[in-house]
Amino acid sequence: MKFRLLASATESRARIGELSTGHGLVQTPAFLPVGTRGTVKGVFPRDLLDLGASMILCNTYHLLLRPGIDLLRSLGGLHRFLGWPGAILTDSGGYQVFSLSSLRSIDDRGVAFRSHLDGKLLFLSPELAVEFQSIAGSDLAMSLDECPPWPASSSELDQAVRRTVLWAARGKETWRRLRESCSGLPTPEAGLFAIVQGGGSAKLRGLCAEELGAIGFDGFAIGGVSVGEPVEEGLRAVAETVVHLDPGRPRYVMGVGEPWQIVEMVNLGVDLFDCVLPTRLARHGVAYTERGRLSLRNASFRLDTEPLSAECGCYTCRHFHRAYLRHLLKSEEILGVMLLTLHNLYFYLCLMRGIRRALETGRWDPFLAEQRRRRKEYKEGS
């Protein structure tokens, strides 16, 4: 994996760049649609490509449970399994082990947990996490980390940072060892990121980032954001972490977020984002627009023959009106979810193009100001 910086804003750390992977170029800042269980819910891979998605995220935890590592190996890896020609970033599995599974016991060796599907006892170590992602053929793999809850005591944070660094080092060692083996995986183009933890402590964040930087990784994720903390605190944690990261490496904030959060974090120097919001909210009948969210099940849309957004050029907005979308959602018709999913992903990917264009043309400051003005307006309007 190679990362090339193309331009930066003058008044902030915002920047554009280009990630070259074994499965194509990814223009950054980039938003990665989330394919939890081997599919970005409700959308054809060909439509993802048409929307301009160049990289998706797959969850190691979910794929570990089903189809499982043996099946994935037999089937020739994730790209072939999913029929997805673009790049794939995999998470380490750690976050889901902590949030979804039961009966976790954790020590320096790794985490023992029970599958939330069938209660089967499983074990994840930093070595296994990297090995699994490698076999899956991930273009961008993550080291196993320990994500402390929010809020956490300072001893919990200390412990999480210590273990995250320890595990990252062991993950990197596994990565190196696999590369030297004859398996062919990970490929020379694949990249390994480490994840910075430290909760709300600027000191611990800095320490964690410096130690991971010293070990050396292809890029860095900022973890423990969007785990329940106030949003302003999440932004502060990102800002305090970024200053300790190598500017020549890509930075990734996991699980974030709302469009405005993405804009703010780009402004702090973040390059990669993923979030379930556009696809999840679509399943709940909610559409993103330039003027805020629309909850399509509302009776107010019964006779509304406007598209979701008059400014939007997506398939949904070009062909269908709100009254029909409401009818589909009220009738529990799958097409309603399909159309909203397309629209919401288009909205996110279009926002990212807008961000990149603003940076490219040296217009980041007015772009940011406009985004902030709109956000204020629609918050006050709704």
Place this chain on the structure above:
Amino acid sequence: MKFRLLASATESRARIGELSTGHGLVQTPAFLPVGTRGTVKGVFPRDLLDLGASMILCNTYHLLLRPGIDLLRSLGGLHRFLGWPGAILTDSGGYQVFSLSSLRSIDDRGVAFRSHLDGKLLFLSPELAVEFQSIAGSDLAMSLDECPPWPASSSELDQAVRRTVLWAARGKETWRRLRESCSGLPTPEAGLFAIVQGGGSAKLRGLCAEELGAIGFDGFAIGGVSVGEPVEEGLRAVAETVVHLDPGRPRYVMGVGEPWQIVEMVNLGVDLFDCVLPTRLARHGVAYTERGRLSLRNASFRLDTEPLSAECGCYTCRHFHRAYLRHLLKSEEILGVMLLTLHNLYFYLCLMRGIRRALETGRWDPFLAEQRRRRKEYKEGS
């Protein structure tokens, strides 16, 4: 609506033709995907067009309940509501009133019934059925009929035929009256069909067909088929009805059916078909192939990296293998249903193209023989 016969088989009544509607040409024999509640379940309208669907069916009963006639009128009719540029055939609502609603009381005026959604008391008359379809902007409307159950007593059949003819006459009168009004609906291009009933009685079928023919309609549907009778009996009823129908008008068998039944009924001279099978079976994880059905949830597909069908050129078969489709279905992922729906509709529409090509090139007899041979083989093989 105009119907033009293009060619016929020499040894049977099979034929090809062309229906010109206010929303494009429909090459017959044609299969109509079913859009029960204003959507062909699980498929984008653009993909339906790409698959070669030129006409879909919408169910009057379902649309009468939701969104309802007032809303549909305000929203400018079905085509605009659905964002569907092709032709739309609407059924009369009668069949669903009998099969889905409760508390039906029927007399010559019409049917009183309770909505299966909210228990609301509703009334459907032959006049209202035609008026609703007209307001909906249907390209091909159906007269209200009484579909007797199977089996039915001969007095039940007598009654159903008498009422079906009576109602068809009143439906046609309404159609004529509406056309002379200033509403602009039905348009001059729209067509009205009558439905032939008569159960398993060749005599009653003949009587019904003759009487409806004397009233005069744009085409004729053959009802009361696929309502629980043995399939051979359904085929016999179709054969015995067709001989009484004007060869210059299109013939439509409602709710049929399996691919082999369609082939056999084309052989009997039928031009139009609709059926929920390809979309419904997709939701149950079943795919049609040239070698019979595949039930994708079966464990035997766990490691199967073959496409659903090696001969199939659909998007699903070009990009995804059985193991992945099985994974999606087992994970209850919407994409599994979307991909199988595309494939099954492709299979049906491809079969119709094969049928038309065989007729066009004077190769109907060998085509039919090959279809029958295959059917025998896969029945014996499975």
